[in-house]
Amino acid sequence: xxxxxxxxxxxxxxxxxxxxxxxxxxxxxxxxxxxxxxxxxxxxxxxxxxxxxxxxxxxxxxxxxxxxxxxxxxxxxxxxxxxxxxxxxxxxxxxxxxxxxxxxxxxxxxxxxxxxxxxxxxxxxxxxxxxxxxxxxxxxxxxxxxxxxxxxxxxxxxxxxxxxxxxxxxxxxxxxxxxxxxxxxxxxxxxxxxxxxxxxxxxxxxxxxxxxxxxxxxxxxxxxxxxxxxxxxxxxxxxxxxxxxxxxxxxxxxxxxxxxxxxxxxxxxxxxxxxxxxxxxxxxxxxxxxxxxxxxxxxxxxxxxxxxxxxxxxxxxxxxxxxxxxxxxxxxxxxxxxxxxxxxxxxxxxxxxxxxxxxxxxxxxxxxxxxxxxxxxxxxxxxxx
Ligand SMILES: [Zn+2]
Numbered sequence: 267x268x269x270x271x272x273x274x275x276x277x278x279x280x281x282x283x284x285x286x287x288x289x290x291x292x293x294x295x296x297x298x299x300x301x302x303x304x305x306x307x308x309x310x311x312x313x314x315x316x317x318x319x320x321x322x323x324x325x326x327x328x329x330x331x332x333x334x335x336x337x338x339x340x341x342x343x344x345x346x347x348x349x350x351x352x353x354x355x356x357x358x359x360x361x362x363x364x365x366x367x368x369x370x371x372x373x374x375x376x377x378x379x380x381x382x383x384x385x386x387x388x389x390x391x392x393x394x395x396x397x398x399x400x401x402x403x404x405x406x407x408x409x410x411x412x413x414x415x416x417x418x419x420x421x422x423x424x425x426x427x428x429x430x431x432x433x434x435x436x437x438x439x440x441x442x443x444x445x446x447x448x449x450x451x452x453x454x455x456x457x458x459x460x461x462x463x464x465x466x467x468x469x470x471x472x473x474x475x476x477x478x479x480x481x482x483x484x485x486x487x488x489x490x491x492x493x494x495x496x497x498x499x500x501x502x503x504x505x506x507x508x509x510x511x512x513x514x515x516x517x518x519x520x521x522x523x524x525x526x527x528x529x530x531x532x533x534x535x536x537x538x539x540x541x542x543x544x545x546x547x548x549x550x551x552x553x554x555x556x557x558x559x560x561x562x563x564x565x566x567x568x569x570x571x572x573x574x575x576x577x578x579x580x581x582x583x584x585x586x587x588x589x590x591x592x593x594x595x596x597x598x599x600x601x602x603x604x605x606x607x608x609x610x611x612x613x614x615x616x617x618x619x620x621x622x623x624x625x626x627x628x629x630x631x632x633x634x635x636x637x638x639x640x641x642x643x644x645x646x647x648x649x650x651x
Pocket of ligand 1: 549550551553555612613614615616
């Protein structure tokens, strides 16, 4: 079963879901294993260093076998960008001319290269997820609490823009800031909402990082004002402020309810999956749903080839069947937990899985990986690739 030949739906059985994930990722793995020399050498080196077994596409016969596919630590992508060798990860025969970056404020940004076909497939899945889970509809408007799209290459803004544009159209997407993040965001929002309200036939949604919501709410509170928003408040990106610590989630939700008239069940956080250019939006029960074709697992930080027991914390790992330009099989540096397994249904009635992000992992990379990367780069150099 292929995701394209069957209608996308969260109302399928766990067996069908597993069949769908298996088919997509098995095919994608064969493509990268065959055409990506760096990845194939990486797989071989991992095995040589005793980090997992050498796995070839022939070894992937069942859904359970997907766990054997060698994962790449997020830091690999970062390190390759840092030394200017990020293009090494591009798979042969794919025209990957478009790139996006992480939104990191310090240090080198990680670059991810894409071809048009992969972006189209990713976006189709993101659009479906957004319509189904967030209930954003054709006549709605979306206000990005960010600078305009042409000022940004970050996946968070670019990916969100591609997705919402497909649903509401270019004309119904607005940006809070003209150039960069400015003072008085609540005033800007009030003016923008005033302008849009008469034109928009549907609901008005907000989309942006938590700290901007926080500033808007604080400002409105200080002024004793309210702005009525009838859509969702969608948050994505980290829960840290530019200065100061973590944003208190509960307090922010109360503030959004009180000052923007958006109740808690319509405040939807999303977990951005930077390395695979997708996200996991929350349903009405605040479960972060993993896109249908994506394989998620939680890995033991000490031994990342092995998944942890169900319900236990570990490193969040994702494999995307949609990306042809690089092997998007990633073990992140984030500790998380699977809250709905692939064999279960969420309270909202949708089939699994769902995940929760807990915190950044201590240390930089899973054990042994720095060594493997070093050896890999040396090998590539010697072979002048
Ligand atoms: Zn749900």
